[in-house]
Amino acid sequence: SQQGEEDPQALSIQEGENATMNCSYKTSINNLQWYRQNSGRGLVHLILIRSNEREKHSGRLRVTLDTSKKSSSLLITASRAADTASYFCATAYAGGTSYGKLTFGQGTILTVHP
């Protein structure tokens, strides 16, 4: 079964609003990563947060990690129509080769209306 579960499954907002997506996982991890996928395309890596980090920023992206709750959130601030995509979290197990084996959640479909 997949490690990560994302919530919500779909999110629809207006341009300029913030979008928050959540990810929960089941086992101890070395790191958690977020990816974006535009329709019909490959995935693009957005940000990686390690298990000893609590928050990370990259441009309009803010990721938090709570290892005690086994959860992470991705916040996109001041969203744009171009942010419309599917967003996936992926986890690297603590017991395995850190970066060799990633397990993905089912994703959140974000739609940003102009």
Next chain:
Amino acid sequence: NAGVTQTPKFQVLKTGQSMTLQCAQDMNHEYMSWYRQDPGMGLRLIHYSVGAGITDQGEVPNGYNVSRSTTEDFPLRLLSAAPSQTSVYFCASSNNAGYTFGSGTRLTVV
């Protein structure tokens, strides 16, 4: 810098046929993986490799073989295609950071 190159982009197979999906990366990445993506299922790991000569199974390995004879190449072999293997296949590589994905192979088995 081409990144991760997958070929072919599209393929139609008949049940029982075999084929190899090619994946090559030019970034000298140690880690390479194959995923399949089905509607509503996210990405599921088929096989992965942590270096040349080392491979391991992922979540859904049955019906697929891999080998890693060089750092650059990580082909995925379908032994005897089945309709259940109709999917979009992604190859990805990494070097202790986020993964770089190829553009995918859309496979239909009829």
